[in-house]
Amino acid sequence: MLIEPSLTLIVALFVAAGAGWFFGRYRRPASTPQQNDELKEGYFQGLRFLLNEEPDKALEVFLRMVDVDNETVETHFALGNLYRRRGEVERAIRVHENIIARPSLSAAHRMHAKLALAEDYFRAGLFDRAETLFQQLAADSPQRATALRYLVRIYEQQRDWEQAIAAHERLVAIASAEHPTAIAHYHCELAERARTRGDFDGARAHLRRAREAQRNFPRSALVRADVALDMGESELAATLCQRIVELHPKLLALALPRVLRALREKGSAQLEQRFAAWIRPEPSARAELAYAAIVAGLEQEPFVSDCLPDLLREEASLGEIARALAGEPTQLTANQRRDLALALGRVLRRTQRYRCVECGFASASHFWQCPGCRSWDAFAPVALLDLTPGMYQR
Numbered sequence: 001m002l003i004e005p006s007l008t009l010i011v012a013l014f015v016a017a018g019a020g021w022f023f024g025r026y027r028r029p030a031s032t033p034q035q036n037d038e039l040k041e042g043y044f045q046g047l048r049f050l051l052n053e054e055p056d057k058a059l060e061v062f063l064r065m066v067d068v069d070n071e072t073v074e075t076h077f078a079l080g081n082l083y084r085r086r087g088e089v090e091r092a093i094r095v096h097e098n099i100i101a102r103p104s105l106s107a108a109h110r111m112h113a114k115l116a117l118a119e120d121y122f123r124a125g126l127f128d129r130a131e132t133l134f135q136q137l138a139a140d141s142p143q144r145a146t147a148l149r150y151l152v153r154i155y156e157q158q159r160d161w162e163q164a165i166a167a168h169e170r171l172v173a174i175a176s177a178e179h180p181t182a183i184a185h186y187h188c189e190l191a192e193r194a195r196t197r198g199d200f201d202g203a204r205a206h207l208r209r210a211r212e213a214q215r216n217f218p219r220s221a222l223v224r225a226d227v228a229l230d231m232g233e234s235e236l237a238a239t240l241c242q243r244i245v246e247l248h249p250k251l252l253a254l255a256l257p258r259v260l261r262a263l264r265e266k267g268s269a270q271l272e273q274r275f276a277a278w279i280r281p282e283p284s285a286r287a288e289l290a291y292a293a294i295v296a297g298l299e300q301e302p303f304v305s306d307c308l309p310d311l312l313r314e315e316a317s318l319g320e321i322a323r324a325l326a327g328e329p330t331q332l333t334a335n336q337r338r339d340l341a342l343a344l345g346r347v348l349r350r351t352q353r354y355r356c357v358e359c360g361f362a363s364a365s366h367f368w369q370c371p372g373c374r375s376w377d378a379f380a381p382v383a384l385l386d387l388t389p390g391m392y393q394r
């Protein structure tokens, strides 16, 4: 259905068409009056079809016009834009392919058409074709930066991290990147892949490059902790996790399972002592620890029920419910605390535990890159009792 912006575009199209045959008539004395009349009639016929909501017929009329040249090409760009705005990407593709096929176009118009077509392919999910065109535009065109930004997106979607790194490096050499920390994440992705293969040296080499790209990068420290755990270096893993939490408290839920794994696999008195120091005396720190553990699925750990009264005090609504059912949080029995922790774990597992602070995308698991808005490092645990459902969900 046609809406206001489309109508504006049609008016623009109409003006462009008018300008097209007006200039065509004056600049090309070779055209006969009859040819000009045919051209004019063709544009009006195409517009009539558009206004009558017959986009296919309009498209056929415009594609039949052999007269796409530097004077009339803007009309065809406007038409391609119109189809694209209406979400009709396949029709936009046909218009832009038709423009590129004309031999008499100027280099600037051809470049413009190539970029428009590459964007159409990208929107249609035809990444191979989009990649070919964006590579050409990235090699040598005024649109280099735009083309490289699209290439980065394509390689991210395809999880082709080597290519993403190469495109990102070319981009930052000439313009700013959309997400500056992205390149460190690409190296971490490669490190995780190497670690899965058991290639620990390769993993550490990728992590070094991640740290070179981004200082104090918590994800590379987390992957390094995983490598340390795989290699039986529990002390090192615990040290890394401790540093991550000090610098990035919101990653507590990711660091905690690794610390407990270190403790379990090589439970030395030293490690036990170290973990005991994580359970700090301040109620707010104990509440955060209990909550992070529940988010991480560790609600069965004894320290969670120890810290639960602090969590109930910090989370006022939850505390009221607990008080109404079982009495003062500090007076709860060990069994009641444990049951409550298990119940909270079940509740959280059924719902989204993480949410993107940029776009509100919510999910049950943690993502380094938001699947909704493609932001990196934007996922944080949700509030324990979110009483505004639907507000952030997509």
Ligand SMILES: [Zn+2]
Pocket (backbone or CB within 6 Å): 356, 357, 358, 359, 360, 361, 370, 371, 372, 373, 374, 375, 378
């Ligand atoms: Zn997002």
